[in-house]
Amino acid sequence: MSEGTALRGALVLEEVSITSRVGARLIDRLSLTVAPGTVATVMGPSGIGKSTLLAYVAGFLDRRTFAAEGRVMIGKERLDTLPAEARHVGILFQDPVLFPHLSVAGNLLFGLPRTRWRSRAQRRARVSEVLAQAGLAGFEDRDPATLSGGQKARVSLLRTLLAEPRALLLDEPFGKLDAPLRAEVRAFVFAHARERGLPTLLVTHDAEDAEAAGGPVVALNGPGGVRPPCD
Amino acid sequence: MLLRLAPAATLAVLAGPVVLGLAFTVLPAFGFLPALGGTTFSLDPWRGLLAAPGLSTALTLTVGTGLATTLLALALAAGLCAAVAHRPGMARLQRLMVPLLASPPSGLALGFAFLVMPSGWLVRLVSPWATGWAVPPAGLVTVGDPLGISLVAALLIKEVPYLTLMVFAASATVPVERLMAAARALGRDAATAWVSVVFPQLYRQVRLPVFAVLAFSMSVVDVAIIVGSTNPPPLAVLATRWFLGYDLAYFHTAAAAATLQLVLVALAILLWLALERPVAALGRRWLARGSRSRAAGGAAGVAGAVAALLILLGLLSLLAMLVWSLAGSWRFPAALPDSWQLWLWRGEAGDAAALASTSAGIGLAAVAVALVLTLACLENEQRHGLHPGAAVQWLVYLPLIVPQIAFLFGVQVLLVRAGLDGTLLAVVWAHLVFVLPFVFLSLADAYRALDPRYAMTAAAMGAGRWQVFLTVKLPLLARPILIAAAVGFAVSIAQYLPTLFAGAGRVATLTTEAVTLSSGGDRRILGLVAVLQAALPLAAYGLALALPFLAFRRFRGMA
Numbered sequence: 001m002s003e004g005t006a007l008r009g010a011l012v013l014e015e016v017s018i019t020s021r022v023g024a025r026l027i028d029r030l031s032l033t034v035a036p037g038t039v040a041t042v043m044g045p046s047g048i049g050k051s052t053l054l055a056y057v058a059g060f061l062d063r064r065t066f067a068a069e070g071r072v073m074i075g076k077e078r079l080d081t082l083p084a085e086a087r088h089v090g091i092l093f094q095d096p097v098l099f100p101h102l103s104v105a106g107n108l109l110f111g112l113p114r115t116r117w118r119s120r121a122q123r124r125a126r127v128s129e130v131l132a133q134a135g136l137a138g139f140e141d142r143d144p145a146t147l148s149g150g151q152k153a154r155v156s157l158l159r160t161l162l163a164e165p166r167a168l169l170l171d172e173p174f175g176k177l178d179a180p181l182r183a184e185v186r187a188f189v190f191a192h193a194r195e196r197g198l199p200t201l202l203v204t205h206d207a208e209d210a211e212a213a214g215g216p217v218v219a220l221n222g223p224g225g226v227r228p229p230c231d
Numbered sequence: 232m233l234l235r236l237a238p239a240a241t242l243a244v245l246a247g248p249v250v251l252g253l254a255f256t257v258l259p260a261f262g263f264l265p266a267l268g269g270t271t272f273s274l275d276p277w278r279g280l281l282a283a284p285g286l287s288t289a290l291t292l293t294v295g296t297g298l299a300t301t302l303l304a305l306a307l308a309a310g311l312c313a314a315v316a317h318r319p320g321m322a323r324l325q326r327l328m329v330p331l332l333a334s335p336p337s338g339l340a341l342g343f344a345f346l347v348m349p350s351g352w353l354v355r356l357v358s359p360w361a362t363g364w365a366v367p368p369a370g371l372v373t374v375g376d377p378l379g380i381s382l383v384a385a386l387l388i389k390e391v392p393y394l395t396l397m398v399f400a401a402s403a404t405v406p407v408e409r410l411m412a413a414a415r416a417l418g419r420d421a422a423t424a425w426v427s428v429v430f431p432q433l434y435r436q437v438r439l440p441v442f443a444v445l446a447f448s449m450s451v452v453d454v455a456i457i458v459g460s461t462n463p464p465p466l467a468v469l470a471t472r473w474f475l476g477y478d479l480a481y482f483h484t485a486a487a488a489a490t491l492q493l494v495l496v497a498l499a500i501l502l503w504l505a506l507e508r509p510v511a512a513l514g515r516r517w518l519a520r521g522s523r524s525r526a527a528g529g530a531a532g533v534a535g536a537v538a539a540l541l542i543l544l545g546l547l548s549l550l551a552m553l554v555w556s557l558a559g560s561w562r563f564p565a566a567l568p569d570s571w572q573l574w575l576w577r578g579e580a581g582d583a584a585a586l587a588s589t590s591a592g593i594g595l596a597a598v599a600v601a602l603v604l605t606l607a608c609l610e611n612e613q614r615h616g617l618h619p620g621a622a623v624q625w626l627v628y629l630p631l632i633v634p635q636i637a638f639l640f641g642v643q644v645l646l647v648r649a650g651l652d653g654t655l656l657a658v659v660w661a662h663l664v665f666v667l668p669f670v671f672l673s674l675a676d677a678y679r680a681l682d683p684r685y686a687m688t689a690a691a692m693g694a695g696r697w698q699v700f701l702t703v704k705l706p707l708l709a710r711p712i713l714i715a716a717a718v719g720f721a722v723s724i725a726q727y728l729p730t731l732f733a734g735a736g737r738v739a740t741l742t743t744e745a746v747t748l749s750s751g752g753d754r755r756i757l758g759l760v761a762v763l764q765a766a767l768p769l770a771a772y773g774l775a776l777a778l779p780f781l782a783f784r785r786f787r788g789m790a
Binding site for chain 1: 616617618682683684685687688689690691692693694695696699702703706707709783785786787788789
């Protein structure tokens with residue numbers, strides 16, 4: 001994953017507010033700048049609207065259930081007016097969400113941009129290369145259902161990174177892993193995000209995650225309550 | 232952009248023929264039909280209808296068999312679910328019901344008629360050693376009995392599996408295990424627990440299927456022709472007979488009868504709705520009494536046993552048709568044919584293959600259109616975050632709840648005017664009206680339940696909406712899509728009245744042929760037609776299960 005280390009723009013949230021249509025204000029004028037290569041953390045108990053915030057940034061917010069305003073930008077380019085597929089923002093969920101009908105290579109090829117990697121041979125070679133770098137050499141034709149939890153998590157991250165995102169969103173991606181694996185996967189994800197200079201936004205309810213992230217931390221305290229970021 | 236039109240197009244396909252058809256049934260019923268010179272309203276058609284001999288018996292038969300079938304089907308299906316809810320036999324039971332769910336009602340009715348008729352299989356199995364009958368007993372009236380008992384039984388063979396499946400499907404939305412555990416901890420036996428805490432929560436969800444059963448049993452024509460009494464037959468058969476007589480004098484009477492059919496079904500549904508509250512109140516009183524009696528569990532057990540017996544009878548009916556299609560000569564009271572032959576399958580193969588391919592062609596065309604419309608509606612719903620309410624559910628059920636004769640009559644009037652009657656296009660459209668609701672209902676839950684994070688993940692990697700639809704959603708939903716297609720195909724194969732009306736009697740399918748032959752045709756040819764009637768949908772189910780299995784056999788996550 002050596003290419004793409006060129007410094008890209010920061011992920012900027014400007015006065016983002018999200019209100020549930022039934023009336024509760026989940027996020028109130030949240031402003032946050034995530035510099036390239038840093039991992040910012042949004043903390044808070046479950047049900048507070050953390051995932052909703054990521055859905056807004058990525059472009060998946062259910063507009064029937066939520067009203068939202070505020071700018072989302074990469075550097076100076078505005079994202080919140082673009083459809084999800086044009087934002088180039090990678091997202092990892094609590095589950096690896098590997099496509100069950102595709103092999104490991106098929107999953108990775110799905111994200112690889114056709115514009116940069118054209119020929120079939122080139123694309124396969126690129127996939128094999130990143131698999132080998134991640135300690136998964138020879139896994140190309142494996143059924144994702146047969147992988148271990150840690151292997152699935154790694155394939156999921158590789159898939160996201162191959163799509164060359166400009167920012168990375170992490171929706172409690174370590175929440176379902178048990179303790180030893182959790183630290184390993186976390187280190188793997190953060191290392192790749194930093195190496196590629198990606199601005200990364202992590203939501204979690206686990207203080208250990210926030211500590212490991214080492215970036216700014218925002219605590220959501222329920223309707224109306226946002227503590228300013230502190231380093 | 233075309234996608235946005237999908238709901239409107241679907242509505243036009245579903246509600247258009249129903250609403251327009253109803254209008255052009257009701258207008259002639261009051262004498263108004265300019266094409267036939269009727270430009271003023273009159274009550275003559277109704278006078279003609281009221282003067283028809285045996286009308287009151289026909290009406291009693293219609294309402295009686297309809298209500299009896301629906302009540303019994305619901306009670307038996309609920310009893311079966313209560314009896315097996317806590318047992319592992321559920322999966323096996325569902326597999327046993329597949330041939331019955333796939334087979335057209337007319338094919339099952341033909342087999343059932345042969346089982347119970349005086350010269351039928353059941354009598355043969357116990358004759359002459361137990362009964363002493365060397366010739367078919369003359370005094371025994373079974374098929375076509377004036378009370379409609381055999382009609383009710385033949386309908387139950389089809390409707391009990393259907394409602395059982397609907398109750399199973401609804402169970403998925405309720406925490407059955409925990410509810411049952413709680414009730415059993417409070418001292419109820421398993422069946423009573425299911426009846427008292429699970430069923431009341433499921434009832435609301437199976438209400439529309441119950442109304443579909445009610446409308447169908449009151450207005451069914453093909454099954455009633457095969458096993459119902461003939462003099463007089465139920466109202467829908469009477470109306471069809473007048474209509475097909477092509478005697479213009481009876482045309483308006485037929486329209487009045489079709490309108491009356493609509494009124495009867497509407498009244499029956501209203502009656503059912505009116506009785507729901509008092510029945511629910513009685514049920515609550517029974518629950519509040521806190522009785523630990525096992526009577527309810529016992530009743531459920533009996534109902535379950537009767538339901539199981541009906542399923543067995545249904546499977547025997549199919550087997551009987553297969554045996555007939557292979558029989559050389561089969562004299563009474565032999566339990567099996569005296570000789571076997573294959574000549575029928577070879578000799579008649581040409582005619583049968585032509586019928587089968589027409590039936591399959593119409594079915595495939597209707598299913599293809601239904602699938603495109605259904606997928607477009609569901610994808611449109613997801614793209615715009617729509618949450619369709621109860622009104623949509625009612626609209627989808629509309630063609631299943633309005634009696635077929637009541638609007639097909641008007642559809643035929645319109646098709647004649649448009650010069651489309653008797654064309655395959657008209658027949659496919661008429662089938663589509665009934666195929667589409669089943670395809671939609673069968674696919675909607677699976678489509679809506681697909682984990683949205685697959686599509687989100689794909690979009691986050693830059694995949695556009697169509698790419699996500701084609702490369703992620705379609706393969707992940709291959710199994711439910713193909714099952715929905717198979718369900719739709721089975722529905723199309725089963726259609727009698729829509730084929731007859733839209734086809735103007737000129738388009739012959741396996742089902743129209745089965746009904747035509749049922750009055751005195753060669754039993755062996757009937758057997759062949761009925762076997763093909765069941766075989767086509769079963770083959771479709773088989774393909775729907777096999778294709779995804781073969782395509783994704785490498786992937787355990789797709790099992």
